[in-house]
Amino acid sequence: MSVLVVGSLALDTIETPFGSTKDAVGGSAVFISAAASYFFSPVRIVGIVGGDFPKHALSFLEERNVDLEGLEVIESGKTFRWSGRYHYDLNERDSLSTELNVFEKFDPKIPEKYRKSRWVCLGNIDPTLQRKVLDQIDKPRAVICDTMNYWIERKNKELKQTLKQIDILVLNDSEARLLSREPNLVKAGRVIRSMGPSVVIIKKGEHGALLLTENTVFSAPAYPMENIFDPTGAGDTFAGGFVGWLARTDDLAEENLKRAVIYGSTLASFCVEKFGVEGLKGLTYLQIQDRVRGFRELTRFEED
Amino acid sequence: MSVLVVGSLALDTIETPFGSTKDAVGGSAVFISAAASYFFSPVRIVGIVGGDFPKHALSFLEERNVDLEGLEVIESGKTFRWSGRYHYDLNERDSLSTELNVFEKFDPKIPEKYRKSRWVCLGNIDPTLQRKVLDQIDKPRAVICDTMNYWIERKNKELKQTLKQIDILVLNDSEARLLSREPNLVKAGRVIRSMGPSVVIIKKGEHGALLLTENTVFSAPAYPMENIFDPTGAGDTFAGGFVGWLARTDDLAEENLKRAVIYGSTLASFCVEKFGVEGLKGLTYLQIQDRVRGFRELTRFEED
Numbered sequence: 001m002s003v004l005v006v007g008s009l010a011l012d013t014i015e016t017p018f019g020s021t022k023d024a025v026g027g028s029a030v031f032i033s034a035a036a037s038y039f040f041s042p043v044r045i046v047g048i049v050g051g052d053f054p055k056h057a058l059s060f061l062e063e064r065n066v067d068l069e070g071l072e073v074i075e076s077g078k079t080f081r082w083s084g085r086y087h088y089d090l091n092e093r094d095s096l097s098t099e100l101n102v103f104e105k106f107d108p109k110i111p112e113k114y115r116k117s118r119w120v121c122l123g124n125i126d127p128t129l130q131r132k133v134l135d136q137i138d139k140p141r142a143v144i145c146d147t148m149n150y151w152i153e154r155k156n157k158e159l160k161q162t163l164k165q166i167d168i169l170v171l172n173d174s175e176a177r178l179l180s181r182e183p184n185l186v187k188a189g190r191v192i193r194s195m196g197p198s199v200v201i202i203k204k205g206e207h208g209a210l211l212l213t214e215n216t217v218f219s220a221p222a223y224p225m226e227n228i229f230d231p232t233g234a235g236d237t238f239a240g241g242f243v244g245w246l247a248r249t250d251d252l253a254e255e256n257l258k259r260a261v262i263y264g265s266t267l268a269s270f271c272v273e274k275f276g277v278e279g280l281k282g283l284t285y286l287q288i289q290d291r292v293r294g295f296r297e298l299t300r301f302e303e304d
Numbered sequence: 305m306s307v308l309v310v311g312s313l314a315l316d317t318i319e320t321p322f323g324s325t326k327d328a329v330g331g332s333a334v335f336i337s338a339a340a341s342y343f344f345s346p347v348r349i350v351g352i353v354g355g356d357f358p359k360h361a362l363s364f365l366e367e368r369n370v371d372l373e374g375l376e377v378i379e380s381g382k383t384f385r386w387s388g389r390y391h392y393d394l395n396e397r398d399s400l401s402t403e404l405n406v407f408e409k410f411d412p413k414i415p416e417k418y419r420k421s422r423w424v425c426l427g428n429i430d431p432t433l434q435r436k437v438l439d440q441i442d443k444p445r446a447v448i449c450d451t452m453n454y455w456i457e458r459k460n461k462e463l464k465q466t467l468k469q470i471d472i473l474v475l476n477d478s479e480a481r482l483l484s485r486e487p488n489l490v491k492a493g494r495v496i497r498s499m500g501p502s503v504v505i506i507k508k509g510e511h512g513a514l515l516l517t518e519n520t521v522f523s524a525p526a527y528p529m530e531n532i533f534d535p536t537g538a539g540d541t542f543a544g545g546f547v548g549w550l551a552r553t554d555d556l557a558e559e560n561l562k563r564a565v566i567y568g569s570t571l572a573s574f575c576v577e578k579f580g581v582e583g584l585k586g587l588t589y590l591q592i593q594d595r596v597r598g599f600r601e602l603t604r605f606e607e608d
Contacts, residue, residue: 017487089487183321183393185510186528206489207511210528219602221523224490224514258605292607298523299603301562303596 003247004114004140005033006046006133007123007236008103009053009071012276013083016090016230024232024276025057027080028123028146031233034280035240035267036121037064038288040247044114046070046133048106050077060281070111077102090231091205110136118250121243123236124148127155127162134165142167142252144243145197146235152179163196170201170239185210186217199257201242203235211261216254220261221298223269223291230275234268237280241267266291307551308418308444309337310350310437311427311540312407313357313375316580317387320394320534328536328580329361331384332427332450335537338584339544339571340425341368342592344551348418350374350437352410354381364585374415381406394535395509414440422554425547427540428452431459431466438469446471446556448547449501450539456483467500474505474543489514490521503561505546507539515565520558524565525602527573527595534579538572541584545571570595 010027014020029047036043044067051074061068080103083096108129115138122130124146134143145166151159152175159179163169169192177183180191189200189212202210204222211218242264249256266288271279314331318324333351340347348371355377365372384407387400412433420442426434428450438447449470455463456479463483467473473496481487484495493504493516506514508526515522546568553560570592575583 089481177393184530184532186530204511207508208523208525217528217602218605219512219525219528221512221525221603224521224523226488226490228488255606259607262605296605296607298521299525301522301566301600302559303563303600 001247001250002114002117003036003040003043003119003121003243004046004110004117004137005029005036005043005121005123005240006108006130007032007125008080009047009049010080010082010103011053012232013081013096014230014232014275015085017086017088018229019275021230021275023081025054025060026082026233026276028125028236030057030061030277031236031271031280032121032123032240032243033061033066034064034277035237035264035271036244036247037066038241038267038283038285039244039263041065042067043244044070044117046108046110046114048072048074048102050079050102051075053079060277070109070114072109074102084232086231090228093231108133119243119247120144121239122146123239124151127151127159131158131162131165134162141250142246144168144170144239146170146239147175147179149175149178160195163192166197168199168201169197170203170235170242172203172205172235176200176202186212201261203238205231205234209238209261209265211257213254213257218258218261220258220265221295223265223295224298225269225272228272231272233277234272237271238264238268240264262292262295263288266295305551305554306418306421307340307344307347307423307425307547308350308414308421308441309333309340309347309425309427309544310412310434311336311429312384313351313353314384314386314407315357316536317385318534318536318579319389321390321392322533323579325534325579327385329358329364330386330537330580332429332540334361334365334581335540335575335584336425336427336544336547337365337370338368338581339541339568339575340548340551341370342545342571342587342589343548343567345369346371347548348374348421350412350414350418352376352378352406354383354406355379357383364581374413374418376413378406388536390535394532397535412437423547423551424448425543426450427543428455431455431463435462435466435469438466445554446550448472448474448543450474450543451479451483453479453482464499467496470501472503472505473501474507474539474546476507476509476539480504480506490516505565507542509535509538513542513565513569515561517558517561522562522565524562524569525599527569527599528602529573529576532576535576537581538576541575542568542572544568566596566599567592570599
């Protein structure tokens with residue numbers, strides 16, 4: 001039993017209406033594995049960084065029992081950098097710059113001992129690389145995959161190839177509309193399910209998430225945060241909490257998928273309270289359970 | 305016990321990606337009263353129409369037991385007309401034209417027998433007129449009020465005067481941000497509550513609605529419709545179902561406000577399935593209850 005995470009490790013420079021930060025530790029693999037680690041261990045990472053990736057970030061992941069054997073460190077190179085600025089209501093952001101650096105040459109090699117990973121979570125990377133990862137894995141129980149508009153538009157054919165090997169696709173509402181060419185999200189989910197994944201999760205930012213399976217539509221609210229500090233990584237954190245919960249329970253039944261969505265949403269709500277991965281440090285299981293209970297109260301009504 | 309509705313009666317020309325319609329019966333007072341009539345009678349309307357307002361629309365309201373004594377008919381005048389075009393995903397629309405016609409001179413006069421109305425629902429009209437209505441009413445149990453960006457921007461002072469006399473304000477998310485000057489919706493709700501209304505309901509279209517009171521945040525999902533035909537009137541229908549349920553139960557406790565939000569959302573989900581008010585015709589109580597149960601299933605998850 002194990003969780004394999006493949007994705008980016010990055011240094012993010014972020015401006016929000018509440019402040020700014022330079023070279024904060026981020027990247028999909030970092031958020032996913034940190035979140036998943038609250039429910040399951042070990043989580044294994046495959047990714048690439050330069051010699052400038054801070055030691056404290058590696059220590060943080062190691063303390064969370066994340067296995068870094070699959071992390072390639074190019075001492076002479078520079079880590080992937082992204083910078084962006086969020087709009088007033090935090091629902092939109094502009095990318096200001098992207099420096100791929102060592103990530104440009106990322107060619108995921110899955111260590112021998114990772115090849116029997118039961119749960120695979122593919123962060124938002126080139127769909128060709130995602131498929132390359134899957135080719136090296138021995139019959140996983142489930143593959144959870146993220147993507148984005150860039151790949152939908154520029155590598156559509158490759159993405160569709162990858163989708164055939166995916167069990168659960170996680171994407172946001174505008175990406176779902178773009179991929180399916182269908183404005184209605186329930187129909188979009190059905191179109192995307194016909195491309196391969198049996199389960200589609202549509203993230204809607206401050207409006208929560210929809211889980212769409214063959215028989216069910218489940219609507220998870222977003223936690224009503226008063227202090228959203230930095231939305232960066234919220235989607236990856238969602239995916240990490242989701243896959244971590246599935247791995248912990250080893251259960252893909254619909255009822256448990258719903259719970260996994262709530263655990264993913266819960267971790268994401270902690271993530272956005274601070275810059276970068278700071279919000280994912282030192283959470284207790286009690287804190288997490290308290291917030292899950294909050295999610296329940298948020299939508300509960302008594303029939304009369 | 306009675307419900308008084310004051311608002312517009314209109315003829316709407318609408319284009320959606322699925323078709324178009326000319327001079328469909330609409331207007332806030334029509335949607336609100338038709339929806340409320342499923343839970344309570346009599347519902348009383350105060351509004352104004354021209355001689356061109358179709359008789360079948362009046363018959364429809366009368367069949368729903370809506371009291372039309374307060375409806376002013378200017379035989380020589382023309383009814384308020386609006387036309388608009390919805391975008392691809394139905395979340396946005398452009399107003400193409402607005403002809404106020406008889407509505408320009410609307411000066412609501414509340415018939416003597418309406419003055420003791422226990423529940424008052426003020427559709428989205430000039431806040432000065434809204435206050436004029438309230439001045440003619442004798443201690444209602446609750447006043448529910450809608451507004452829009454136009455009044456927030458152009459009659460801000462008058463709107464704030466009106467808000468002091470309101471119990472429950474219903475508005476959409478962009479209006480809530482505009483009125484409160486606060487991007488975070490939970491905080492926006494608190495700011496608006498400090499302006500007068502003890503309860504604020506923020507409608508989020510396809511993402512549902514938030515109910516904000518002193519102690520509670522309640523998140524109602526939108527029903528996952530595959531066939532949204534025409535969103536016109538959904539917000540008014542929501543308000544109508546909401547006030548109708550409150551009147552039926554005569555109960556303003558938080559638990560019942562949550563139920564009222566679900567009943568409002570339920571009626572709105574029927575409304576958007578057809579053009580104009582067609583979706584609000586001939587519903588059975590069983591159909592409504594079935595969909596309320598659907599709303600419950602949509603967000604229910606079992607803790608493990």
